[in-house]
Amino acid sequence: MHVRYRCELIIERMAAPRACRILEEAGLTGYTVLPAISGLGRQTRWNRDADISASSDMVVVVSIGAQEQIEAALKEIESLLSNHIGVLSIGEVNVLRPDRF
Amino acid sequence: MHVRYRCELIIERMAAPRACRILEEAGLTGYTVLPAISGLGRQTRWNRDADISASSDMVVVVSIGAQEQIEAALKEIESLLSNHIGVLSIGEVNVLRPDRF
Amino acid sequence: MHVRYRCELIIERMAAPRACRILEEAGLTGYTVLPAISGLGRQTRWNRDADISASSDMVVVVSIGAQEQIEAALKEIESLLSNHIGVLSIGEVNVLRPDRF
Amino acid sequence: MDIALATLLSPIVLFFLLGLGAALLRSQMTIPEAFAKGLAIYLMMSIGLKGGVEISKGQLGWDAGLVMMSAVGLSFLLPVLAFALLRLTTRLDRIDAAAAAAHYGSISIVTFVAAGQAVAAAGLEAAGYLVAVAALMEVPAIISALVIANRGGARSEAVAGSDKGELAREVLLNASVVVLLGALVIGWITGEAGMQAVAPFFVTPFQGVLCLFLLDMGLSAGRGLRNGWRQLGPGTIAFGVYMPLVSALLAAGVAALNGMPAGDAALLITLAASASYIAVPAAMRLAMPKARPSIYLTLSLGITFPFNLILGLPLYIWLAKMVSAGVA
Amino acid sequence: MDIALATLLSPIVLFFLLGLGAALLRSQMTIPEAFAKGLAIYLMMSIGLKGGVEISKGQLGWDAGLVMMSAVGLSFLLPVLAFALLRLTTRLDRIDAAAAAAHYGSISIVTFVAAGQAVAAAGLEAAGYLVAVAALMEVPAIISALVIANRGGARSEAVAGSDKGELAREVLLNASVVVLLGALVIGWITGEAGMQAVAPFFVTPFQGVLCLFLLDMGLSAGRGLRNGWRQLGPGTIAFGVYMPLVSALLAAGVAALNGMPAGDAALLITLAASASYIAVPAAMRLAMPKARPSIYLTLSLGITFPFNLILGLPLYIWLAKMVSAGVA
Amino acid sequence: MDIALATLLSPIVLFFLLGLGAALLRSQMTIPEAFAKGLAIYLMMSIGLKGGVEISKGQLGWDAGLVMMSAVGLSFLLPVLAFALLRLTTRLDRIDAAAAAAHYGSISIVTFVAAGQAVAAAGLEAAGYLVAVAALMEVPAIISALVIANRGGARSEAVAGSDKGELAREVLLNASVVVLLGALVIGWITGEAGMQAVAPFFVTPFQGVLCLFLLDMGLSAGRGLRNGWRQLGPGTIAFGVYMPLVSALLAAGVAALNGMPAGDAALLITLAASASYIAVPAAMRLAMPKARPSIYLTLSLGITFPFNLILGLPLYIWLAKMVSAGVA
C-alpha cells in the first residue's frame, strides 16, 4: 500500500461548493461530501432538523490525495476559512492503486 | 501545520448528546455529528430506513482537539461506553490555525 | 490506548452490501455506513438530491479493526473495486478496549 | 366471524402484510425514515385534533375523569405484571425484562387508530377523550419500569455525560406526547369550526396515509423479526401473544367497573393490550441503555403489533361488547 | 378586537405556539428537514398556482404594474432604512447590520399566506397578482444590502473558490423564486380548467399542511430564540418589533398612493412588514459570510415572525382598511 | 393537433419543463431525495390500487392473459433490438450497449401514468389490467440484457462479496415491483368498497402529487443532461429518440394482433416506448457495474423521457387509434 493524505474539511453547507472548486483546481482527483446533523463550535450550536432556514448546516468534505495536490489547495482553503466557518484536518492514510490520486 | 487529534466516536443516536456534553466539558472547542445509515456490530445489525423505532440508529461524533482535552475526555467516554453501545478511535492529524483547538 | 486500523471505503451505494460482506467474512467485528450527498471523481459528478434514479449515490463504510483482519479483507476489496467505483483508505488510530477488534 | 374477516381484509392490514411479506422475502425496499417520521407526526396531529373536536362538542364529565385515572393506574400496573411474567417464564435478566415490560404498559397509537376504525366498522361509537387517555397512558409505564429496574441490587448511577433533566424531557416531551396532547387541546379550542378548514388534510385522507404508514410498519416488523427472532426463546415469543390478552382482560374489568359503553371500552382494552414501539424504545435507550433493543422491539413490533392488528382487534371489540352488555 | 382574537385562535397560530412552547421547554422533538423542505415546496407551488389562476381570470392592468414597481422600490428601500436604524440604535457592526437589513426588505411567504387567510376571514378580497408582488420583493433587498455592505471601506474581494455566477444563481434562481414564479406562470397558462385537476392536492388540503409547517416553524423559532437571544441586545430585540411597523406604515403610504383596495393593501403591507428566514439567510451565507446567522435569524424568525403572525396581522388589516377608506 | 397542444399545456408537463429549465439554468434548488422517494411510493401505491379495483369490477379473460404474455415477450425482445441498433450505430461497447438496451425493454411508470391521463383526455378508456402489464414488463428486459452482456467473450465471474440471491431479490423485489403488484392485489381484494375509504388520499390528489414529482424529474433530467450530454455522441442521442418510435411500432403490431381497443393499445404502446430510469439503473449497478450510468441515465431520463412526455404521447394515442380502427 502507498501513503497518501486524507483531507477532511468540516465546512458550512453553502460554502462547500467553493471548497470543492478549490480542491478540483488544485488537481485533486475527487472528493466526497457527507452531511452532518448537528454540531458545536466556539460560536454556534446547530441542529439540522431544528432550523428551518438551514443556514447553519455544516457538511464534511473528504478528499484523498497526494501531498503535492493537497499542498496546492492549502493556501486557498486557508483563505476560504478566513471568510467561512470551518475546520480542516489532514491525516496520513494508506491506499491501493496509488496512481489514482 | 500542527499536530492535533481527531477523535471519532461511533455511538447510539440517543446517547450522542451525552457524549457531546463530555467533550464540551473536557474543554474541546467543537464537534460535528454525522448521521449513519446502517451498521453491523457483534450484537446488532441495523438499518435506519428499515426500523421505524429508530432505536438502534448510530451517529458519528467527530471532534478535532488538542491532546490535553482529548485525554481529559477519555475517562468519561470510557465510562459512557460501559453503558452505551459505541466505538472510539483517535487519529493524528495536521491542522491549520492550531490556536483554535 | 492501543493501535488499530480505520478502514474507510467510499463506494457506490448499491455495492456497499458487497463490501460489507467482505469485511464481515474477513473477521472484522463491525462496520458503520455513512451516507454521502455529493461528490466528484475522475468520471462522475453526482448529487443525491439531484438524481431521481439514485444510481450514482455513494456511501462511506467505516470499519475499525486489527491489522490481520483488514489485511484479510484487502484482496477481496481490491477485486471488488476492479468492478465497482470506490476509494479505499486505511489510517492508524488508537482505540480503547482493544480486545473488541 | 364477520368482524375478524373484515379486519383482515381492510386495506391497512393488507398493506401491513405486504410490507411484512416483502421484508421476510428479503426485499431491499425501504421507505425513507424522514418521510415515515413526517407521516407519523401527521397521524398524531390528526388523531389529536379529532379527539379534541369530539371533546369540544360534549362535556368532559366525572366519568371521563375516572376513566383517565384508571387508565393511568393500568399503565403503572401493567409493567409490574409483565415483569413478573417475564421473570417467571423466560430467561431474560432484570433489565431486559423491565424494559420489555415498559412497552406493554405503554401504548401503540397505530393500534389505537386501527381499533377506532374497527369500532366504527362494527357500528359502535367512541368518545373523543379516549385520545387523551391514549396520551396519558404513554408515560406511567416508563416510570414503573424504571422503579422495577432500579430496585434490583446496585442502585443505578448516573451515566457519564447525562444531564439531570434529559430523561424527563424525553419521556414527558417526546414527539408523540407533545403532538397528541397539543393537537388535542388545539382541536378542543378551535372546535368543529376550526376543524372544517383543516379537515381536507387531517380527516379525509387519513385512512390512505395510514395505509402507507402500515406498509412501512410491515417492512420494519418483518426486518425486526428476521434479525431478531433468534434471540427470543419460545417463552418470550409466547409472552408477546398472551400478554396483550392479559392486559385486555384487566382493562375489560376496568371498563366494566367504570360502566363504559362498548365503543369506549373497546378502545381502552386495545390501549392496554397494545405495546409501544417508538416512544418507549427511545426512552429505554436513555434510561436503561443495557437492555437489548433486539428483545423488546422484536417482541413489541414483530409479535404483539401484528397479533393485535390481525387477531386482537376483533377479540377486543367482542370483549368490549360483553362487558358493556353485562353492565347495561 | 374580533380579528385579533380570531387570528390568535386559528389552528395555524396555535400550532405555531405549540412548536414554540415545546422548543422553549427543550423538547427534543423535530420534524425531519427533508420532510419540511418538501412541504415548503408544496406550499410555494400552491400559492403560485392560485395566484396564477386568479391572474388568468382577470386582466393585469396598469395599476397592477404600478404596484409591482412600487413594491420593488420598497424592497430596495427598506434595507437602507433598516440599516440606518440598526446602526443608530444597536452595536451591530456594518456587516451584521446590512445582513439583518436585507431580511427586512425581503419577505416571508408564510406570513403572506397567513395574511391572505386573515384577509379572507375579515371578509375582504385580494387580487392574484399579489403573489407576483411577493416573488418580486424577494430579491431587491439582497442587492441593496450588498451595496450597503460594500460601501463600507475595503471593497470586498472575491472569496476563495467562489464562482462568478454563483451568487446571482442563488439569488435569482433559489427554490422560492423558481417555484413561486414558475407555478404562477403555470397557473396563468392552464387557468381555472387546469387548476381543477390539481385543486384536490394544491387547494383543499392547503390549510392543514400549513398547520404542520407552522408547527415546524414554531420549533425552529423556539430553538433559535433559546440559543440566540443572548446575542441580541435590547436595542436589537426592539428593532425586531418596531421595524415591521415602520415598513407597514411605508407600505400603507404606497398602497394609498396606488389607491389599492383594502384586501390588496393588507397583503402589500404584510409583505413589507415581514422578514425573510429562508431565502435571504442562504444568500447571506454566500454573499456576507462574516455576518452572524445567530443575529439575523433570531431577529427574523424568533422575533419578527411571531410578532407579525400573532399581533401584526390584525393591525395590518386595520391599517389597510383605513388607507383604502381614506382613498375611497 | 389538439391532443398535442393539450398535452404540452397540461400542468404535469409544464412542471416538468419548469424543473428542466431551472436545472439547465443551473439553479441549485432541489427536492430532498427522502421526500421524492416517498412520493414515488405513493404514486405506485395509487396506480396499483386503481388498477386492482378496475380488475375487481370486470373479469380477467383470455384476451388479457394473451396481452400480458405478449407484453412479457416484448420486454424480452426489445433489448435485443436496442442492443443491435446501439452496436450498429454508436461506439458504445458491449456492456454499455447492453445496459442501455435493458432500460428500453423495461418501462417508465410515470410515462405510463401520463399516458393514462392523455388517454382519458382524448375520450378513450383503458382497462385496469394494464397496470399488471406494466409491472410484468419491468423485469424481463433485465434478464435479456444480462444474457446479451454475458455472451460476449469472457463469462462474467461473480463480483467479490456478491451474494447469490441479491440480484434476483433486487430485480424481482424492488420497490416498484413490490408496491405496484402488492397494491394491485390489494385493490383487487378490497374492490370498490375498500377503495372508497382510501380514495381521498390515493385518487383525488393524485394529479397534484404527480405535478410535484414531475418538477423533481425535470430537475433530475436537466442536471443529468447538463453533466452527461458530452458523453453521448450524436448516434446515441438519436437512438434516444428513434428507439421509442421503433418500440411503439412493434407494440402497435402486438396490439393489432391482439385486437386491443384504442385506450388499451395506447397504454401498451407507451409502455413499450418508455424507458426505465429507477428500477433498471439500480439493477444495472449490481449486475453490470462497469456500464456507465452517465450513458444510460442521460439517454433514458434526459432524452427519451422528455421526448415521450411531450411529443411521444399524442403520437402513441394516434397510433393506437389507427391500429384499433384497422382492427374494428
Ligand SMILES: Nc1ncnc2c1ncn2[C@@H]1O[C@H](COP(=O)(O)O)[C@@H](O)[C@H]1O
Ligand atoms: N474542533 C472541532 N471539531 C469538529 N467540528 C468542529 C470543531 N470546531 C467547530 N466544528 C464544527 O464547525 C462548526 C462551526 O464552528 P465555529 O466556527 O467554531 O462556531 C461547529 O458547529 C461544528 O459543527
Ligand SMILES: Nc1ncnc2c1ncn2[C@@H]1O[C@H](COP(=O)(O)O)[C@@H](O)[C@H]1O
Ligand atoms: N469495528 C467497528 N467499526 C465500525 N463500526 C462499528 C464497529 N463495531 C461496531 N460498530 C458500530 O457500532 C454498532 C454497535 O456495535 P456492537 O455494540 O458491537 O453491536 C454497530 O451496528 C456499528 O454501527
Ligand SMILES: Nc1ncnc2c1ncn2[C@@H]1O[C@H](COP(=O)(O)O)[C@@H](O)[C@H]1O
Ligand atoms: N480522491 C477521492 N477522494 C474522495 N472521494 C473520491 C475520490 N475519488 C473519487 N471519490 C468518490 O468516488 C466517486 C466516484 O469516483 P470516480 O470513480 O473517480 O468517478 C466520486 O464521485 C467521489 O464521490
Ligand code: NA
Ligand atoms: Na399497553
Ligand code: NA
Ligand atoms: Na419585508
Ligand code: NA
Ligand atoms: Na420500454
